[in-house]
Amino acid sequence: MTELERLEEIKDLRKIWPHEALDFTPWLAFDENIGILSNAIGLEITVEETESSVGNFNSDIYAVESGTDRRIIIENQLADTDHDHLGKIITYASGKSADAVVWVVKRARDEHRSAIEWLNNHTDLKIGFFLCEIKLYKIGNSKPAVKFEVIEKPNDWSNKIRKEAISTPSHQFRYEYWTQFNEYAENNALFIKNFHLRKASTNHWMDFSIGKSDCHLAISIIQKRNAIDLEFYINDDKTLFDKFYNHKTAIETETGLEFDWRKLPDNKASRIIVEKNVDLNNRTEWNSQFDWIMDSLIKMKKSFKKYME
Numbered sequence: 238m239t240e241l242e243r244l245e246e247i248k249d250l251r252k253i254w255p256h257e258a259l260d261f262t263p264w265l266a267f268d269e270n271i272g273i274l275s276n277a278i279g280l281e282i283t284v285e286e287t288e289s290s291v292g293n294f295n296s297d298i299y300a301v302e303s304g305t306d307r308r309i310i311i312e313n314q315l316a317d318t319d320h321d322h323l324g325k326i327i328t329y330a331s332g333k334s335a336d337a338v339v340w341v342v343k344r345a346r347d348e349h350r351s352a353i354e355w356l357n358n359h360t361d362l363k364i365g366f367f368l369c370e371i372k373l374y375k376i377g378n379s380k381p382a383v384k385f386e387v388i389e390k391p392n393d394w395s396n397k398i399r400k401e402a403i404s405t406p407s408h409q410f411r412y413e414y415w416t417q418f419n420e421y422a423e424n425n426a427l428f429i430k431n432f433h434l435r436k437a438s439t440n441h442w443m444d445f446s447i448g449k450s451d452c453h454l455a456i457s458i459i460q461k462r463n464a465i466d467l468e469f470y471i472n473d474d475k476t477l478f479d480k481f482y483n484h485k486t487a488i489e490t491e492t493g494l495e496f497d498w499r500k501l502p503d504n505k506a507s508r509i510i511v512e513k514n515v516d517l518n519n520r521t522e523w524n525s526q527f528d529w530i531m532d533s534l535i536k537m538k539k540s541f542k543k544y545m546e
Contacts, residue, residue, distance in 0.1 A: 257297070322340065
């Protein structure tokens, strides 16, 4: 009979992070770790500041949702929820004009879980409150693994916000950018041969299939940084990422691009990204941006597919 190890929960979080501000907050702010929280709550979080000033107080993490203007504050508590921190998240939400509030705790007391539920049901629909518990596990003598369990979140909040935000300047800009991209790309026979154009949308990204269900290519326009990201996105296959990484030099030589290789071992997805700084607001430069996008995507598809088998 096959012998299996037991999954053991580590109850004392401070064995791993002795101090909230000095240990846990810097750990959570790291890209790969904030990605675990992002996956749990369904928001793509980009950290802007840690210990961000709010009057005479400091919010643990101030962040934004990648590709949008939505502001996020994250309050950490390596203990059970309490009234003090409940007051803090409301204070910080007000001070930062937050669109999303994430309260990360060791254990959510029933009265505070009810309070977060009440806030989601009785405050402005444009703001969402999330309550998450931190769980640590190990198997035998393995290193600890973290999991964020969402205890409370707004009902259908993201979908409601998307519907209400279609008329915002950011969404209008993205729709116009993708519309012009499609019109320009239609005249590029080689690109059309390699990719099916997607309908213009208000999203900050546009995905392109390469004939595999577990990975695809994508374009993202990052208005905050005035940049364009191209990426090979791998949904849930670290072995495939490793296969590509073993051919890193060849892939970068063949494409003429230098990638940021993000295996993200704690996340399901892995990402291989190249970023180009541009002036998104200068519409006279859009066609040259489109040329770079199409040329690079064609090269990426050709090179990566070579090493997929």
